[in-house]
Amino acid sequence: MVSVFDCSVEAELLAGLRAARGAIGRGELVVMPTDTVYGVAADAFRPEAVQRLLDAKERGRDAPPPVLIPGIPTLAALSEAVPDEITALVREFWPGGLTVVVEARESLTWNLGDTRGTVALRMPDDTVALNLLADTGPLAVSSANLSGRPAALTCQDAVDMLGDRVAVYLDAGPRGAAPVNGRDNGSTIVDATSLGLAEGRLRILRHGVIPDDEIARIVGAERIA
Numbered sequence: 001m002v003s004v005f006d007c008s009v010e011a012e013l014l015a016g017l018r019a020a021r022g023a024i025g026r027g028e029l030v031v032m033p034t035d036t037v038y039g040v041a042a043d044a045f046r047p048e049a050v051q052r053l054l055d056a057k058e059r060g061r062d063a064p065p066p067v068l069i070p071g072i073p074t075l076a077a078l079s080e081a082v083p084d085e086i087t088a089l090v091r092e093f094w095p096g097g098l099t100v101v102v103e104a105r106e107s108l109t110w111n112l113g114d115t116r117g118t119v120a121l122r123m124p125d126d127t128v129a130l131n132l133l134a135d136t137g138p139l140a141v142s143s144a145n146l147s148g149r150p151a152a153l154t155c156q157d158a159v160d161m162l163g164d165r166v167a168v169y170l171d172a173g174p175r176g177a178a179p180v181n182g183r184d185n186g187s188t189i190v191d192a193t194s195l196g197l198a199e200g201r202l203r204i205l206r207h208g209v210i211p212d213d214e215i216a217r218i219v220g221a222e223r224i225a
Contacts, residue, residue: 002164004155007033007128007172016170017131023167024136029053031144031158032132033172035125036097036186036209037151038158039068039141040166041132047111050140054113056165058147064113065142066099066120066189070133075121078138080105083195085202085219092218095125097187097209112140118193128172143186151176151186176209184208190215194225201225 005016020030027049030041040056042049044067053065069075072090076082079102086100104119112119124130133139143151144158144166152158155171176185188208194200203225204212216224 002159002166002169004159004169004171007170013128016168017128017135019168020132020170021135024049024132024139026167027052028167029056029162029165030132031152031155031162031166031169032129032139032141033126033155033170033175034068034129034141035095036176037153038144038155038175039129040144040158040162041068041139041141043136044112044138044140045108045110050110050112053140053142056162057142057145059142061113063147064115064120065140066122067112067138068129068133068141069121069123069138070130071123074123074138075100075102078105078108078119078121079103081196083192085195085223086190086192088218089190089215090123093210093214094123095130096123097125098122099187099189099206099208101189101191101193101205103193118191120189122187126172128170132170153185188212188215195223 005012007013027046042053099120099122101120146161153175186208188210189206191203
């Protein structure tokens with residue numbers, strides 16, 4: 001039987017956060033709300049927990065999960081360098097639906113999959129998620145669905161797909177919306193790893209909830225590949 005906590009009820013919210021912290025500490029999985037879709041979370045610094053996440057989604061190591069963080073200062077702590085364009089973007093869109101791919105700090109002892117030395121980072125605009133992240137630190141979080149299936153927009157969607165592969169479910173009501181105009185219902189993903197090169201530009205890897213023209217407004221269209 002799965003453990004589902006209704007986060008609209010204060011007592012259940014507090015109990016759910018305690019249960020989620022405990023599960024993360026034991027290397028287990030938690031389904032949590034974000035501002036876009038529901039995500040399945042694991043301790044980013046425990047390789048066996050990250051592998052459990054990939055296995056639960058039936059996903060290979062060639063698709064490493066992003067990492068959710070509790071605040072902008074953590075971005076600098078986890079990356080080798082933060083380009084000016086990324087600083088401007090996160091100041092505008094964090095917390096929110098923007099994921100940035102940067103060079104991971106070499107000293108980090110984690111194994112997220114085949115990342116080629118990069119890491120995808122995001123600060124979600126969701127109170128439940130931020131409360132959990134404040135207690136646990138960075139979490140590897142991927143959409144709470146089986147690989148190839150639509151992202152979970154409700155906690156029940158996640159339960160139906162992941163079942164007892166997950167120890168704790170935090171239900172905070174419906175998330176996001178169906179994709180529109182070719183945009184994904186997840187976060188917009190931008191790759192900053194080429195910005196340090198002489199002719200390097202920002203690449204938009206996924207067209208998500210933040211429109212491309214909003215990215216261009218901040219960094220300049222000439223800086224986008």
